[in-house]
Amino acid sequence: NAGVTQTPKFQVLKTGQSMTLQCAQDMNHEYMSWYRQDPGMGLRLIHYSVGAGITDQGEVPNGYNVSRSTTEDFPLRLLSAAPSQTSVYFCASSYSTGGGKNEQFFGPGTRLTVL
């Protein structure tokens, strides 16, 4: 299994440009989420999905859109990039267990710079 994969690894955008960060998982996990990581701010939740066709907002959703058409894929779209969106973006997936575990499996991250 490849686990959780993300593309691209690095990206530089100009203010106002749009782009899509790709995320895929091959573990058949029901739940997927997007985080951004900024120095001293921890991991902040942008959007999440509890299954194909179902998405919801997290703590910092403004400026981002998501969709979940398949179990495997959960792309994150930046509508009009701003310098404040310069960050490292992590996608994660998780699944239900009978024991109540809730482990997040993270992708390798995408480092985005907006000029």
Add this chain to the structure above:
Amino acid sequence: GENVEQHPSTLSVQEGDSAVIKCTYSDSASNYFPWYKQELGKRPQLIIDIRSNVGEKKDQRIAVTLNKTAKHFSLHITETQPEDSAVYFCAASLSGGSYIPTFGRGTSLIVHP
């Protein structure tokens, strides 16, 4: 919603010393408390977790303690080694995969040889 506070933000120790990182949470309904380790340039990975029906859990040199009444939990690393140097995140959530955890801001642990 849940709010998780984590201290200290930076912790510097000598090899062989113990390290303790503390977190508090606000939502008394939270019942699952994982800890993640993120090495430089890598993704966060789960290292240990605890549920609210357990007060302490150990795995070799790492242990977690939970005080549900006070709503705080801690990570203890004994006999620290240089490879323990990383950023550590605590988190709180409800157990079950549909509940997305709320993370603390992280602690940068530096272990000096």
